[in-house]
Amino acid sequence: MKNILFVCWLIFYAATGSAQKIDRNGLKLIEYHFHVLDSIANETEGEIIFCPASVKFMEKVTGIDATTDGNYFGRLTCKKGDLDRWHKWYEKYKRKELSGCSSFQ
Numbered sequence: 001m002k003n004i005l006f007v008c009w010l011i012f013y014a015a016t017g018s019a020q021k022i023d024r025n026g027l028k029l030i031e032y033h034f035h036v037l038d039s040i041a042n043e044t045e046g047e048i049i050f051c052p053a054s055v056k057f058m059e060k061v062t063g064i065d066a067t068t069d070g071n072y073f074g075r076l077t078c079k080k081g082d083l084d085r086w087h088k089w090y091e092k093y094k095r096k097e098l099s100g101c102s103s104f105q
Contacts, residue, residue, distance in 0.1 A: 023097070026061075030090060033057050037083050049083065052076045062089045 033054040040049050048068065049055075055078045059065050064085055066078035 027094075027097075029057075030061060034087070034090070037078070037086075041080050041083055044080075047079050047081075048077045049080065050077050055082075058082075058086045062086050064089060 036051060036054045037049060037058070040051055052074070055066055055075050058078075059075070062085075064082070066075045066082040068075055068077045068079060068082075070076075
């Protein structure tokens with residue numbers, strides 16, 4: 001009986017540690033895409049930012065679609081206002097993480 005409890009505890013502990021690593025890696029990945037999009041936004045004079053991979057990633061993670069038109073390949077661009085909305089989502093998400101809540105939305 002003690003062995004079963006120990007194995008259950010060990011599995012739970014290992015799974016919890018893995019989930020925290022994934023969360024940290026996920027946060028680093030989000031910050032990477034923010035860095036890419038922010039860099040492009042700072043160098044772009046207009047409202048439109050062209051970076052298909054980062055736009056698609058941010059839409060998927062945040063659940064907030066860019067307001068630009070898409071095509072067969074999806075949205076290739078976003079507006080600076082979309083980037084601001086994603087930043088606001090991220091700040092709200094980080095506050096939830098710091099308070100112990102682990103849901104993305």
